[in-house]
Amino acid sequence: MVLVFAESPKGKFKKIALEAVTYGKKTAEALGTSCVALTVGNNVENAGQLGVYGASKVYNINDASLNTLDSQVLTKVIAEAAAQLGAKIIILSHTSTGKSLLGRLAVRLNAGSVPGVNALPDLSGGFKVKKSVYSGKAVATFQIKSDIKVLSLMGNAIRPDASGSAVSVENLSVNVPAAKVTVKEIKTVEGTVPLPEAEIVVSAGRGMKGPENWGIIEELADVLGATTACSRPVADAGWRPHHEHVGQTGIAIRPNLYIAVGISGAIQHLAGVNNSKTIVVINKDPEAPFFKAADYGVVGDAFEVVPRLTAALKQFKAG
Numbered sequence: 001m002v003l004v005f006a007e008s009p010k011g012k013f014k015k016i017a018l019e020a021v022t023y024g025k026k027t028a029e030a031l032g033t034s035c036v037a038l039t040v041g042n043n044v045e046n047a048g049q050l051g052v053y054g055a056s057k058v059y060n061i062n063d064a065s066l067n068t069l070d071s072q073v074l075t076k077v078i079a080e081a082a083a084q085l086g087a088k089i090i091i092l093s094h095t096s097t098g099k100s101l102l103g104r105l106a107v108r109l110n111a112g113s114v115p116g117v118n119a120l121p122d123l124s125g126g127f128k129v130k131k132s133v134y135s136g137k138a139v140a141t142f143q144i145k146s147d148i149k150v151l152s153l154m155g156n157a158i159r160p161d162a163s164g165s166a167v168s169v170e171n172l173s174v175n176v177p178a179a180k181v182t183v184k185e186i187k188t189v190e191g192t193v194p195l196p197e198a199e200i201v202v203s204a205g206r207g208m209k210g211p212e213n214w215g216i217i218e219e220l221a222d223v224l225g226a227t228t229a230c231s232r233p234v235a236d237a238g239w240r241p242h243h244e245h246v247g248q249t250g251i252a253i254r255p256n257l258y259i260a261v262g263i264s265g266a267i268q269h270l271a272g273v274n275n276s277k278t279i280v281v282i283n284k285d286p287e288a289p290f291f292k293a294a295d296y297g298v299v300g301d302a303f304e305v306v307p308r309l310t311a312a313l314k315q316f317k318a319g
Contacts, residue, residue, distance in 0.1 A: 002028040002035040003087035005078055006050055007097055009069065009188070011043035015197050016093045018053045018160035020153050024091045025054025025161070026120055031089075038081055038172070040066040040074065051167030053160050059085070059172040066176065068183040071100040073176065079108045080174040082148075094152040095196065105150050112144035118157040118254075118275075135248060135271030155196040156254045193227045195246060201255045203229035203246060203273075207262020207283065207302055211239040216306045217261060223313045229253070231263050247272035262302045265290025282306065 004024035006017040021037055028035035037055035039047045042064045050058050061077060078101065082090055090105060092098035094116045106113035114129050122128040126143050129151060133140040195201065202221040208214060221228045228244060235245035246253055248271035258276035262283060263269060270293055273279070281294040284301050291297045298305055 001033055001085055001087045002031070002089045002091065003078075003082050003085060004035060004037045004055065004091045005074075005093075005098075005101070006037045006039050006047075006055075007069070007093055007095060008039055008041065008044045008047075011041065011045045011067075013046075013050070014194070015160060016095060016153075016155045018050075018162075019155065019158050020091050020093045021050050021053040021055050022161045023120065023153050023158050024089075025164075026158075027089065027091070028054075030121065030123055033088075036085065036087075038078065039169075040069075040077065043067055047169045048166040052162050052164045054164055055167060058167055058169045060169050061172050061174055061176070063176045065179065068179075068186065069097050070179045070181060070183065071097060071104065072181070073179050075101055075104040075108060076177055077174055079105060081172055082109065084172070084174065088148055090148070090150045092150070092152040094154045098152045102150055102152050109148045109150065110146065111148035111150045112146035113150040114142045114144065115152045116154050117151050118154045120158070132275055135267075136252075136274045154254060156199065156256070195227055195229060195244070195251045195253050198227035198253065198255050200224050200226035200257045200259075201229050201246070201253060201273075201276075202226045202259045202261070203231070203263060204234070204261040204302075205231035205263035205269075206233050206237075207264075208234075208239075213303070214240070216303070216310070220259070220306055220310045220313075223310055223317070224257075224259075226257075226259075231266075231269050260290055260294075261306060263290060264288050265293060282309075 002024045004020050024035040034056045036057045037050040038059050040061045042062050047058050116131045117129040119130045128143045204217045229246045230240040230244045234240050235242045247269040252272045254275035256277045259280045279294045280296045281290045282298045282305050286299045
């Protein structure tokens with residue numbers, strides 16, 4: 001059995017949870033077994049809809065203490081659930097929660113583990129998975145030989161497949177230990193798609209000259225339905241919030257489209273974005289290193305190019 005832990009912060013599922021369920025379904029099909037989803041907390045909304053994305057059954061551990069996603073408690077809960085259900089493969093999302101769970105679960109279950117996988121398993125001659133290494137410059141293949149396997153799935157690695165139908169939700173009874181940490185407050189960014197989940201990202205750097213000029217970036221992002229991002233110097237200068245910083249020391253992303261405006265393309269920045277499917281660079285310096293990594297490049301002043309691009313997109317949408 002394949003068990004997918006579907007994260008539901010504040011009781012709601014994000015796209016990355018649906019991707020994990022689809023990944024679990026396709027993995028289960030290849031292995032000739034079933035895929036079930038596990039949710040936790042007493043505020044989960046529409047858990048049965050995970051069946052639409054491939055879960056043959058959904059189990060919920062209905063306990064209010066699990067709403068805060070405490071990794072130490074969750075590890076024990078998920079491990080016990082996996083043992084009860086006889087799961088041999090546990091799939092997590094490669095989020096901050098998933099990252100903190102993967103190693104703990106692997107130790108507790110005596111399992112082989114690979115974080116940040118980006119492709120379905122290769123079952124020829126064993127169980128092999130792939131992930132990016134060396135800041136996205138190469139792809140490594142790992143063979144897991146243990147009986148139980150734990151994986152975390154990168155965001156945007158697989159498209160959610162809504163070809164199934166809703167299923168019933170069953171309560172699963174496990175021992176929920178007392179937490180050693182008290183969570184007093186959780187602050188999250190609301191109203192935008194988180195960068196690791198965004199399919200389109202519009203990012204800008206020091207070429208914007210100051211925070212007062214960010215309006216043209218936000219307008220372009222709004223027209224595209226994109227999430228905004230920035231380079232490290234911009235975040236360090238306080239022009240933009242640090243949660244928008246993408247790069248080796250920030251957030252690593254893999255959107256379908258990444259538009260970089262006024263960013264030179266230092267290696268540290270490229271390390272966090274070079275898994276993007278399509279990269280578009282707008283820079284007035286024709287020698288900017290970013291052009292070497294770009295699929296499309298525009299040499300020009302961002303203050304002229306971006307407004308014209310936005311106007312063209314508005315006209316295209318209106319037509």
